[in-house]
Amino acid sequence: MRNKIAVLQLSFLSIAAISIFFGGCGTRDRERAAVTVAIEGDIDTFNPLFAREIVAGEINDLIFPRLIHPEFNATQGSLEFAPFLAKSWESSNGQRDVTFHLRTDFRWSDSVAVTARDVRFSFELYGDTIVASVRQSAVQNFRRTNGKLEVGKSIDVLNDSTIVFHFEQARPGQLFDVGLPIIPAHIFSGIPRNEIRTSLHNKAPTTAGPFAIARWNPLQEVVLSPSRFPYEPFTPKLSQLVFKILPDYRTRVEQLISGEVDVVSGLRLEEADLPSRYPSITIISTVGRDYDFIGWNNIDPETYTQTAGREIKPHPLFGSSRVRRALTMAINRREIVKAYLGEHGQEAIGGVSPLFRWAYNDTLQPLPFDKAQAASILQKEGWRDSNGDGILDKHGMKFSFTLNLASGNQLRNLMATVIQQQLKDVKIEMKIEQVERGTFWNNLMQRSYDAWFAGFSVPLQMQLDDLWGSDLKKYPFNLAGFRHPRVDAILAEVRTLSDETEGASLWKEFQTIVYDEQPYTFLFWINNITGVRTRVQGTHIGILGTTHNAWEWRVETAQTQ
Numbered sequence: 001m002r003n004k005i006a007v008l009q010l011s012f013l014s015i016a017a018i019s020i021f022f023g024g025c026g027t028r029d030r031e032r033a034a035v036t037v038a039i040e041g042d043i044d045t046f047n048p049l050f051a052r053e054i055v056a057g058e059i060n061d062l063i064f065p066r067l068i069h070p071e072f073n074a075t076q077g078s079l080e081f082a083p084f085l086a087k088s089w090e091s092s093n094g095q096r097d098v099t100f101h102l103r104t105d106f107r108w109s110d111s112v113a114v115t116a117r118d119v120r121f122s123f124e125l126y127g128d129t130i131v132a133s134v135r136q137s138a139v140q141n142f143r144r145t146n147g148k149l150e151v152g153k154s155i156d157v158l159n160d161s162t163i164v165f166h167f168e169q170a171r172p173g174q175l176f177d178v179g180l181p182i183i184p185a186h187i188f189s190g191i192p193r194n195e196i197r198t199s200l201h202n203k204a205p206t207t208a209g210p211f212a213i214a215r216w217n218p219l220q221e222v223v224l225s226p227s228r229f230p231y232e233p234f235t236p237k238l239s240q241l242v243f244k245i246l247p248d249y250r251t252r253v254e255q256l257i258s259g260e261v262d263v264v265s266g267l268r269l270e271e272a273d274l275p276s277r278y279p280s281i282t283i284i285s286t287v288g289r290d291y292d293f294i295g296w297n298n299i300d301p302e303t304y305t306q307t308a309g310r311e312i313k314p315h316p317l318f319g320s321s322r323v324r325r326a327l328t329m330a331i332n333r334r335e336i337v338k339a340y341l342g343e344h345g346q347e348a349i350g351g352v353s354p355l356f357r358w359a360y361n362d363t364l365q366p367l368p369f370d371k372a373q374a375a376s377i378l379q380k381e382g383w384r385d386s387n388g389d390g391i392l393d394k395h396g397m398k399f400s401f402t403l404n405l406a407s408g409n410q411l412r413n414l415m416a417t418v419i420q421q422q423l424k425d426v427k428i429e430m431k432i433e434q435v436e437r438g439t440f441w442n443n444l445m446q447r448s449y450d451a452w453f454a455g456f457s458v459p460l461q462m463q464l465d466d467l468w469g470s471d472l473k474k475y476p477f478n479l480a481g482f483r484h485p486r487v488d489a490i491l492a493e494v495r496t497l498s499d500e501t502e503g504a505s506l507w508k509e510f511q512t513i514v515y516d517e518q519p520y521t522f523l524f525w526i527n528n529i530t531g532v533r534t535r536v537q538g539t540h541i542g543i544l545g546t547t548h549n550a551w552e553w554r555v556e557t558a559q560t561q
Contacts, residue, residue, distance in 0.1 A: 033555045034240035035536050037546065038252040038261040040408045041437040042219050042245055047202040048181040049125055049133040052441055054457055058545045059243065062224060063207040064181035065114060067100055072460055072543055077357040078500065079460045081175045084234075085114065085182065095170035095498065096143070098178070102161040107229040108184050108208045116163035120155045121185035123178075127151035130193040134445075134476055137465045138177045141495055143168050172500035176461035184208070210234040210551040211241060220245055226551075237538070237554040241547070247408045256281065256531050263536065265546045267529040268411055269342050274531055286528045288355035289543040291348050292412070292455040294331070294403070294419065294521040296324050299472075299481035301447050309473055312481070317401055317450065324518040325367065326377035330426045331419050332369040337524045340411060344529055348522035350514045351467060352507060353458050355543065359507040364515050375426050385427050392427045400429035405453040406440040412453050415523075445476055454479075455526070460544065462500055462507065465491050468514075482519035 039055050048060040069084040086100040106114035125131050127139035127149065142154035143166035156164040167174055184206045191199055207213065210231060211224035222243040226236040244261055246252045253271055255261040257278055267274075267283075274281045296318035303313045318324055337345050346354075347366045354360045383392040383399055392399040403420070405412050413434065420430045430451075435443070443449055456467070456477075469475035469491060470483040490510045494503040530541050535556050540549040 033238055034242055035238055035263065035553055035555065036242040036244050036261045037263040037265075038246045038255060039243050040245075040247055040252075040266070041406075043216075043222055043243075044438055044441070045202045046205045046213070046216075047196075047199075048183065049131060049135070050197055050202070052134055052445070053437075054545070055243065058547045059222065059224070060181050061209070061545075062211045062241070062547060062550055063205065063209040063213060064183060065106055065208050066179050066181055067102075067119065068175060068179050070176075070179060070460060070544060074355075074543075077355055077359075079176065081179065085119075091170075093166075095174075096167045097164055098167070098174060099162065099164045100178075102163065103231075104161050105229070106208050106231060108186075108206050109212050109227070110206050112184065112186055113160070114182070114184075114208050115160040116157045117160070118182050118185045119163050120152065120157050121189060122180070122182045123155060124151045125183070125188065125193075125196065126180060128193055131196055135180060135466075136474060137463075137469070138180055140465070140474075141167050141169070141171060141174070141177060169496055170498050171495050172497065173461050173463045173495065176459075176463060182208075210236055214240060234551045236551040238550075241550055241553070249408075249410050253531075256533070259533060262533040263530065263539075263541075263546065265528055265530045265541075267531050269340060269344055269529070271531065272344065272529055280534050282532050282534055284530045284532060284539075284541045285344055286530070286542050288353050288525060288527075289460075290455055290457050290528060291351065291353075291525050292415075292453070292523045293348070294327075294523065295444075295449075295452045295454060295480055296327065296518075296520060297447065297450050297480060298324075298483075298519055299447070301450065304447055304472075304481070312472075312483075315450070316397060317399060320381055321517045321519075322377055323381055323383075324521070326374040326381075326426075327423070327428075328367050328518050328521040329370050329377075330374040330428070331422050331521055331523075333366060333521075333523050334369065336415055336418060340415065341524060341526060344527035345524045348524050350511045350522055351456070351458060351464065351520075352462075352511050353525065356462060356507075358501045358504050359462055361508040361511040363508075364511060367518075371422075371426055378426065390427055391429045398429065399427070400431070401450045402431045402433050403451045403453055404433050404435050404440060404443070404449045406437045407434040408437060416453055444479060447472075447479070447481060452479075462494070462503070464510075468510075480519040482517065484513060484517065487513055 043056045044053055045051050048064060051057050051060055065085040067086040068081040071080050071082060073080050085102055085106055087103050089098055089100045091098050102116060108114060123139055126133045126135050139151050142151055145153055154166045165178055187201055187206050188196060210227055212227045214223040214225040216222050224241040252264045256264045272283055275283055297315050298318060300313040300315050303311055333347050337347050349364050349366050352360055382394045386393055403416055405416060416432050420432060423430045444452055466475050466477045468478060468487055470488050472478055472481055487510060490506045494506050497503050536553060537556055538552045538554045
């Protein structure tokens with residue numbers, strides 16, 4: 001049976017690779033209205049239950065419906081919501097219940113109607129521990145029965161177009177929680193829950209968003225075309241939206257210049273002046289949502305793996321907050337920002353973005369770069385170069401580790417080399433290993449690395465349980481295994497507030513704790529510098545992502561003739 005499944009998988013992926021079209025248009029004029037976005041790596045999954053990378057998430061937001069659509073109010077530093085699948089909604093029962101009234105014109109790509117039952121089923125999967133979605137935390141505030149969370153009993157389907165969500169308590173994050181992509185119940189209900197992660201439907205999904213998948217050539221491109229069911233005002237103005245996979249950075253830039261691609265995000269600082277040399281290119285620099293960090297595994301990965309998470313011990317190198325503090329002080333973050341980012345980045349102190357003006361703790365200053373103090377802290381922690389080989393040791397163990405990072409990001413690779421030398425100055429040996437992107441994230445989510453170089457794009461709602469909650473099985477994005485009872489208490493308390501801004505003092509306390517504990521070495525908030533060909537108009541590239549509202553993108557008529 002397993003061999004038959006393998007053959008089916010091979011056949012299915014082969015069909016995808018030879019580009020069978022599900023939609024789109026073949027005329028020359030329509031082809032000229034296509035826009036191509038360059039991306040670093042392939043898509044890990046087209047199932048929002050499991051998508052971990054930003055681009056996969058952005059694509060899923062275009063091909064699956066959501067109840068509501070987010071927009072960010074930069075002036076207030078808060079998220080707002082507009083109708084999408086839900087045309088309206090209202091709260092009741094002290095704001096603990098929210099009733100959504102759905103549009104009836106949405107269709108899955110196989111022509112089956114999208115109904116409230118798809119919505120309830122999707123959230124059942126998000127909350128099912130057997131499915132093990134990376135977004136399980138979204139359902140944690142749903143109503144409980146005798147203290148037990150049963151998502152299906154927290155959602156009432158009144159009819160095909162009316163659905164009621166019941167929450168344990170009123171809180172500002174309710175609309176954020178229910179804003180996840182919806183997947184088709186008639187496709188996934190027949191698959192055992194423990195097999196959904198490996199389903200072939202994750203590679204060739206049944207969709208119902210503004211766009212549909214026209215073809216996917218693995219390691220080459222993902223091509224979206226407008227859904228054959230138009231949903232005003234979300235009907236795309238493009239014939240195709242192409243995500244072209246170009247792992248090499250220089251190739252992405254060269255193809256932006258040549259016009260082979262239209263949009264490239266993640267440009268380096270030196271490319272910020274491209275418009276002065278190429279008037280057909282414009283630059284968009286977006287601030288505030290993305291940060292890069294060096295991750296220190298706070299827990300011993302071997303013990304965690306061997307006991308399936310039942311036993312947690314401090315990491316032999318990074319289990320001490322004082323050692324982590326010394327590591328941060330040994331790294332010259334300010335010079336890294338100055339040398340590599342300039343005006344397009346700022347030094348970071350923690351995981352709350354300055355974007356959230358009301359929650360950001362601006363009284364905290366970055367730890368100083370101080371090699372002498374870092375060395376002193378390490379010595380007090382028992383780390384000494386006892387044999388004169390230039391590497392600290394303690395109880396016969398050298399302070400030596402490997403820093404893992406995903407391949408294809410040359411900026412991080414350059415910075416890793418700088419950090420390697422700076423740690424060497426305090427007698428710490430750091431090796432660097434680049435890992436294929438998919439393998440890197442798989443290993444990282446399994447907590448198998450000691451240290452890593454990565455980045456996060458923070459949620460636009462001040463809901464950080466996923467990143468900081470102590471239950472490491474429930475919150476897989478707490479990559480460092482950081483556990484702190486007061487942080488858990490703060491996360492629980494802010495969930496009880498009816499007005500998000502009431503939690504400002506709690507969030508500032510949270511930042512102070514993280515600052516003291518240094519579970520990561522936060523390096524910088526980095527602007528996303530995006531190059532866009534001027535032929536592409538109507539983009540909303542910003543903190544909500546590169547392809548946010550991509551159905552509004554258009555190509556200038558004069559340049560398509």
